[in-house]
Amino acid sequence: MILLVRSACRISGKGFEMAFRMKSLKSAVLLCVILLLTFGAEKTDGYSYKVKKSTGEKVVWANKLIRWRAGAKSFPAGSPFRTALEIANWNWNTTPADFCFGQPIYGVTSVARGNGENEIWFSTDPDALQGSPALCYTWVYSSGGKLWLKEADIVFDAGIIWSPYEYTGLLGPYGGPCRPFVTTGIHEMGHALGLGHENRFYNVMGQDPTHVNTNKGMTYGYAGADATQGAVFLYGKTTTNAFTEDLAVTHWKYGGAGEEYSIHTPTVIYDRNMNVVNSDTYAGFPRYHLKSAALQQRWYKAEFTYENNGFNTQYNIKVRFYVSTDRTITTADKEIRYPFQIGQLSSGAVWTSAHDISAPNLKIGQTYYLGVIVDPKNEIEEFAEYNNASYIQIKIVP
Numbered sequence: 001m002i003l004l005v006r007s008a009c010r011i012s013g014k015g016f017e018m019a020f021r022m023k024s025l026k027s028a029v030l031l032c033v034i035l036l037l038t039f040g041a042e043k044t045d046g047y048s049y050k051v052k053k054s055t056g057e058k059v060v061w062a063n064k065l066i067r068w069r070a071g072a073k074s075f076p077a078g079s080p081f082r083t084a085l086e087i088a089n090w091n092w093n094t095t096p097a098d099f100c101f102g103q104p105i106y107g108v109t110s111v112a113r114g115n116g117e118n119e120i121w122f123s124t125d126p127d128a129l130q131g132s133p134a135l136c137y138t139w140v141y142s143s144g145g146k147l148w149l150k151e152a153d154i155v156f157d158a159g160i161i162w163s164p165y166e167y168t169g170l171l172g173p174y175g176g177p178c179r180p181f182v183t184t185g186i187h188e189m190g191h192a193l194g195l196g197h198e199n200r201f202y203n204v205m206g207q208d209p210t211h212v213n214t215n216k217g218m219t220y221g222y223a224g225a226d227a228t229q230g231a232v233f234l235y236g237k238t239t240t241n242a243f244t245e246d247l248a249v250t251h252w253k254y255g256g257a258g259e260e261y262s263i264h265t266p267t268v269i270y271d272r273n274m275n276v277v278n279s280d281t282y283a284g285f286p287r288y289h290l291k292s293a294a295l296q297q298r299w300y301k302a303e304f305t306y307e308n309n310g311f312n313t314q315y316n317i318k319v320r321f322y323v324s325t326d327r328t329i330t331t332a333d334k335e336i337r338y339p340f341q342i343g344q345l346s347s348g349a350v351w352t353s354a355h356d357i358s359a360p361n362l363k364i365g366q367t368y369y370l371g372v373i374v375d376p377k378n379e380i381e382e383f384a385e386y387n388n389a390s391y392i393q394i395k396i397v398p
């Protein structure tokens with residue numbers, strides 16, 4: 001695990017990604033961890049909160065390596081939150097941006113805002129939290145006629161039920177009781193890099209718990225196309241990572257603009273008149289009711305969001321649809337019509353689109369998972385291969 005997030009920040013092999021994420025499963029218990037207590041020498045003299053630009057100039061770190069000093073009570077030895085913190089780090093480190101969150105420093109007994117150190121902890125202090133589930137405070141200094149970041153602190157609300165795990169059923173967007181720590185960690189780290197809130201697109205700097213890739217019963221947080229583009233704008237292209245490309249597909253989409261955050265909603269199935277098909281809620285998520293005969297006659301369109309999280313534009317990306325009797329979508333599932341190609345998907349692009357589907361002989365009354373896979377033959381080398389498949393829940397009706 002440490003090999004992946006070592007401070008040199010070289011991400012040399014994409015094969016490590018699953019091993020890394022699986023590690024968090026090994027000791028996992030299907031329970032949320034509730035942090036009851038934190039502490040900390042909390043003294044406030046906050047200056048700036050979320051500085052992005054000053055007089056038109058980027059405000060960035062001169063030293064592109066942050067190592068979080070993690071509060072001892074918040075991230076004790078053996079805590080799954082240590083793994084979750086490193087997964088959030090790793091999600092940024094695998095992007096093509098030239099910035100690194102190094103191996104965290106654990107066991108820090110005194111944390112505070114504005115003490116010159118980059119720290120992360122859980123708190124119950126309303127002054128630090130300002131009513132938010134989590135916040136990132138940043139401080140700047142002036143040099144060479146511009147501002148530079150000099151400190152970032154991330155504070156999580158200890159009163160919220162956080163899940164350090166990424167099991168779909170645990171998480172609020174799927175009817176579960178917990179807020180995902182990893183997605184919020186990625187969002188706050190985005191602030192630490194210099195990113196602000198974004199409400200115009202599906203992106204992690206909007207509502208983070210619904211900015212996820214879901215397949216195989218897991219719901220993974222990630223930096224995503226738009227925020228990655230922002231990080232590359234701020235820091236340039238990685239000089240160390242072996243892989244800089246990544247395609248993804250998700251069953252979430254942009255659903256509108258909140259005051260500061262983008263709102264995300266589940267993707268849908270349309271009928272041939274582009275009306276959203278009737279649905280109910282199953283396993284905490286929409287399940288669309290498709291008529292057996294109509295499904296055989298190409299009357300439906302399945303909507304998904306396709307993203308290019310990598311550095312380069314990708315061309316002629318193959319997309320295939322499947323039906324599965326479980327939530328695990330792989331190329332071993334039954335492929336259905338109609339495959340298509342995405343002619344071009346630019347770096348940073350987020351494209352939500354509905355495409356024709358058709359499937360024969362599905363059993364009336366049964367629930368299926370309408371699967372999608374981008375780049376099913378792995379023709380494009382990616383730094384994250386686990387996010388190439390997802391699904392929409394369907395039920396076959398007469």
Ligand SMILES: [Zn+2]
Binds near residue numbers: 187188197
């Ligand atoms: Zn924020």
